[in-house]
Amino acid sequence: MTLARINKLNKSYDTGGEITHVLREMDLSLNRGEMVMIMGPSGSGKTTLLNLLGGIDGPDSGVLQVDGLNLTELTKKDLNKFRRERVGFIFQFYNLIPTLTAIENVELGLENLVGNSKEMKIRAKKYLDMVGLSDKARNYPQELSGGQQQRVAIARALSKEPALILADEPTGNLDEEREESIMGIMKDLQHELGITFLIVSHNTRLKKYMDRTLVLRHGTLHEGS
């Protein structure tokens, strides 16, 4: 069963007359409950691909389907709804809201998704516990270390229990031990809830958790390393 399907996808950037073709006639299909890693040289278009799948950027041409929705045909409002209900982002640079505490940052993602505020709180707490931050729930981002912030960002994405998680270097700031535990959590969620993971990383240690590893080069995806 396919969750995401990309067909002949093109994406280029126009910077003052000079056109950079980032993705060329790209094909990709992600199965539901699959964990896939994308590697590739810097500037190859990995982040661009995540942005397209998450609906925060639009392609030039091609098919872009996620969870039965044709992203290219959705209105801004529907895209917003799509992101709220079906996608979780883990950014390379966390992007936490500085005026909200750790737990509030997680709750922020759950708003309009999980029924009442009590359930929201319980869910947020559960995921903060999972990433090992229950004692930092009331701290503001600036009171957390880089790795702790990254874990809050991960908890924020995971707690939504969306169909698809898009992660950009999710373990970039974590030590090996933490990396292992976070990947373990993700693996569990993959199996228990059938969440699909698309993970961008340069880190070859992560390969062992993956169902597939793809390499992005010259605008298209290739099997293997």
Place this chain on the structure above:
Amino acid sequence: MKPITKSVVRKLFKMKWRVFAISMVVSLAMAMFIMGLYSAVIFDHSMDSFIEETNFPDVFVALSEPVNYTDVDNVMSNIEGIDVYSLRLKLDGHYHYEDDTYPAIIIGIEDPKREDISKLLRKDGDTFSGRGEGVVVSGMDDIGAKKGEVLSFSIEGKPFEINATGSVQTAEYMFPSSVPDSSLPLPGQIVILFMDLGELQNITGFGVNDILINVENGQSDQVVASLWDLPVSEIIFQEDHPSVVFMDMGAGKMRSMFPLFSVIFMVIGMISIFMTFYRIVMNDSRYIGVLMSLGYSRLKIAWAYMTFGTILAAIGSVIGVIFSILFTMGIMSYTMSMIGDIRVVYPMAPMPFILGIIFSFGSVLISVGIPIMVITRQSVRQALDHKPKTRILTVGTAFSGMSKTRLMGIRNTFRNPARTALTVFVVGMSIGISGSWIVMSESAWGYMQDQVDQDTWDLRVDFSSPISNDNVTSMLDINGIEYIVPFAYLAGQISGGGNSESTFIVSADEILKTRNFELESGKLDPSTSIITNKLASELGVSEGDSITITVGARTLETTIGGIVFDILMQAVYVDRRTASPLVDEDMASGAFVRLQDKEDAEKVAAEYEGLEGVSKVTIQDDIIAAMDETFGSAMGMLYFFFIICLIIAMVVAASAIIISTMERDIEFATLETLGIPRSKVIGSMLIEISIIGVFSALLGLPFAYLFGRLFAIVMEEILYYFPIVFAFSAMVITFVFGFLFIFASSVFPIRYTKKMDVEKTIRERTAG
């Protein structure tokens, strides 16, 4: 361009709205500043050119009684030092129009085309040529005194008709609307007629009683000294003439009032420009650190930012000059139409503009320079490490159930308390200035209303010829009347303290019943005299001083028993016995009537108007309405300022809000990626703006009161006194409008987040 300058200039272009907002603050502050200075120059200049153009006389001489033309002419032609002179016959009379009678000044002149002294500027139609013709001073069209009409006049009961061939303007009666009992140019109606001297002499049998003189350089004193052969009653030099005095007052008002406002705007402008630049530069601290680590000198870095400031100041100045011209034109046409229909002459006066531009460049460059200095004085490492200080106040932990976006809105407001406080302060001050106009207008209005309400009568009946007191009562007595107070109403001169003023004399035995006098000093004793404070201050007299009242050839010597507050009237109140040297004690020229039911005023008035011998019935409420109208138009100007100041407040608020939104673009982008509905994102911004709006508007209230008082002090110096009262309605208006305008500024950040490119914003952060 050097790379560093390039980077700074590029930054500028990326800021579009912010640049616009900052430039607006600069330009509005500058425009108010220029407007103040330039209006005064224009005012002076327009008046001067009007006086010059019309050859305004150097000396005005009034004779106590008309004298044979040849006798005066003989005296005049033998006086040394006179350039030109003109002999006139100037009489008080009445103008009759549609059953109403209005005061008139009727002046006989030899040659209406004469240009070398007191030239009549043709406004409409032609000058008069033959007998039975005349011209009126323009502005009284609504009572029929205009070109092509046959006007009815009377002097001492002798009626005559004049064919108005046109209307004119003259510096002598620049404010034909001003009535002798008012210290303000109220549209009290008075008709000023110029007609042929010979004809007026024929009608009245008088010679001449009025001389206009233009002297040769500096000879005024000698000329005046030589006039002793004539029965001179009054000599007025040009600089003491009411027109000139009033014009000086007007120019003085502009000169002192507007620059005062502009100082306040300068302060607001400076603070908000400083706030803006301080934040821009501080946010660039890390980048400045990088430049320093690359070996750029302090001066070079400062220079790059100065370029940035200069561009902003330049844009602001261009807009500012346009605004100031628009504001000035608006205010001038308004003022000029209010004080007489004078042509506005815009002189080439670069000074106000130069000062304005210096102000805007100065304040922008200082605002840029200071933060640059602070940062470049740090070590490279400090600069690199510099984080814009954000101390997050943990407000809102109590409402943990609250929507997180709403919580964000609240916390954002207090994210940087010092900054919020400063924003609220500046915006509050701007709202305060706006509000001060309302406070002033409400206070002045309320005071005016109080003054008008002092009269207890509902109707005032004027008779066509005096009627004995007893007959007045029997004539006017109908059902539903509370009192009838017969009075004698006279127009005359009052002298005392070495000065002389026109005044009305109101004489009635129950005068205290007709008006709730409010004493300034002395006591309410109509057996001496009660005079209004305006009159007392013009004369420079106080309680107990002796005064002389002259009506025609009759005089009354008395002392001042009391001085009463009155915003408008120059009047003397005395009882009938005291006034008997002036007017027959038993005869009344009118009566004040109070009804049991005020609602009947119209009906009773109609009834009285039908009576024989009644010339005019005035309803108190109509006077109040007329006053409201006049005052309302003056207040229009205050409301104009109110709106301008609110716009400035809005711009100040908008520029602060746009900046804090732009600083947080990454947060808004994150909310997008989380799929937070737009309505919630907007809601979070609105909360923040509302909080700032409420606090600013609240702070605006004491400021409004404070500035109101400050402006009232200035007003008192130049115009008249009114107390600033704490008017609840003014506070409500200030608060509501202040809040709404600030709230409206939310369109800018909302627009900004709507147009924001989420993908790029997140990428930019990655780049940082």
